[in-house]
Amino acid sequence: MFVKEYTDELIKRLDIQSFPFDFSLNGVQIGAPDRELKKAAFAVDASFDTIDQAVENGADILVVHHGLFWGSPIAITDAHYRRVKRALDARLTLFACHLPLDAHPLYGNNAQMAMILGMTGFDPFGEYKGKKIGFKGQLPFPMTIPEIARLLGFSEETGMQVIKFGPDMISTVGIISGGGGDDVDQAIAENLDLFITGTAPHEIFYTVKENGMNLLSGGHYRSEVFGVKALMRMTEKEFGVSSFFIDAETGL
Secondary structure, eight states: OBHHHHHHHHHHHTTGGGOTTOSBOOEEEEOOTTSBOOEEEEEEEOOHHHHHHHHHTTOSEEEEEEOSOBSSOOOOOHHHHHHHHHHHHHTOEEEEOOHHHHHOTTTSHHHHHHHHTTOEEEEEEEEETTEEEEEEEEEEEEEOHHHHHHHHTOOGGGTOEEEEOSOSSEEEEEEEOSSOGGGHHHHHHTTOSEEEESOOOGGGHHHHHHTTOEEEEOOTTGGGHHHHHHHHHHHHHHHOOEEEEOOOOOOO
16 A cells, blocks of 8 residues: 555545635645555654654654644744654655544544543534534443543643533533633533533633533643544554554643
């Protein structure tokens, strides 16, 4: 299999074309499409460190949630130059998938968290520019917030914060990974017990409190490891490509 065959399959499976409003340049950001794909690396963020680790470990492609190019043209100088040059010199392909990897019903960050929690029959939730990018549903049995946090790998080290003004035992949950804290109003409108996200802004504290809501933010990074890990497992299982995950925790 060549890199282009693989990236074409990712573009198709992740339905990237359905998110034209995403600021991320989704798809191939740096490419060596004629290279044979023998090993794939996966990470949340494209940075010099993750690109370097991918190259040092023999990867032909690095698949990330947060790529290097966002919205408008950027000069390739300084740190940005070093990142791009490291990839180009090694003929490493960089593939980014932002909102499509939040929203995907199988491989997405939010769907994966729902599955880890054992949520059954979860439905799309959390509208952003006409698209629902999160999921909501019922837990298999009531859980406490600490139990949910443990299942998802959230902790103080990952940047976890809890705003607790709702029920002690959680039965219904809404999930939007990353910087989804502003969408807590949608969880309140759905009368959910808990809203899970990555990070939440200061100004939503009283919205949560005065509506008797619970909010669990696990850290932006930690809430978005699930999608790229799901793609990694799929790549190994379906394409037989040796794959590895680069865990570059930010604590944010």
